[in-house]
Amino acid sequence: MNIKTAIIDDSLRIHQIALAAFSRDQVPKRLIDEQLAAGQVTYLLAETDAQAPAKADLLDEGTVEGTQVVGFLSYRAILDEVDLSFLAVDSAFQGQGIARELMQAFCEQNNERKAYLEVAENNVSARRLYEKFGFEIYARRDGYYHDGQTAILMEKNL
Numbered sequence: 001m002n003i004k005t006a007i008i009d010d011s012l013r014i015h016q017i018a019l020a021a022f023s024r025d026q027v028p029k030r031l032i033d034e035q036l037a038a039g040q041v042t043y044l045l046a047e048t049d050a051q052a053p054a055k056a057d058l059l060d061e062g063t064v065e066g067t068q069v070v071g072f073l074s075y076r077a078i079l080d081e082v083d084l085s086f087l088a089v090d091s092a093f094q095g096q097g098i099a100r101e102l103m104q105a106f107c108e109q110n111n112e113r114k115a116y117l118e119v120a121e122n123n124v125s126a127r128r129l130y131e132k133f134g135f136e137i138y139a140r141r142d143g144y145y146h147d148g149q150t151a152i153l154m155e156k157n158l
Contacts, residue, residue, distance in 0.1 A: 001098065003105040006043035006072065008036045013069040014043055021088035024146065027074075035074075041085065044105050046071035046098045073102040075110070082110045082158075084117040087126065099126075103133050110158050121150040130154055 006014060011032040018027040035041035047067040071089035075082050084106065089098045107115075117135065119126050135154040144151035 001101055002047045002067070003101060004045050004047060006036060006045050008033060010043070010045060010069060011036060014045070014072050014074075017069070017072060017088050017090050018086065020091060022086075027086060041074050041076050042109075044073045044075075044102055044109075045069045046089070046102055048093065048098075071098045071102055073099075073106055075106060077110060077113065080113050082113045082115045084115060099129055100132075103129060107133060107158050113158050115156050115158050116153070117155075118144075118151045118153050120145055121152050127152065 011029055014032050015027065015029040019025060032043070036043065046069070048070050049067055070093040071087075073087045074085045076085060077083075087099055087102060089102075115135070117130065118141075119130060121127075121140075133156065135156045137152055138155050139153040141151040141153065143149075
């Protein structure tokens, strides 16, 4: 497993993973391109040498010289604060510690900052991951998401 910072050429694979992970096109490819080009948002990518199981529906654009992007985490840092925006892992590679490795890299890159994130109340696996990294709930937003789900707001001093 290798964690790297995304470049503009990675935007299609980021978009593919996001489309599969989220119920809507929450991270349009155009937005990813703009964010990467402007340096507004950092995308950390998890790459693996492993081939996806046969059940995976992956496109060749995510494969470079035997590696494949299998997950991403995006964040925006401003001064001493950082907002974790999205974390997603290709379904064919879930349960292998990839999200944990992305979170570890995020925490290391943002040492000395206060981190914020929001997560759907029903996303138990993501909430557990964030709690393992020391994030604590500081607020709730009832009916925040398009499906009426409550958002849990979490924070941590890195």
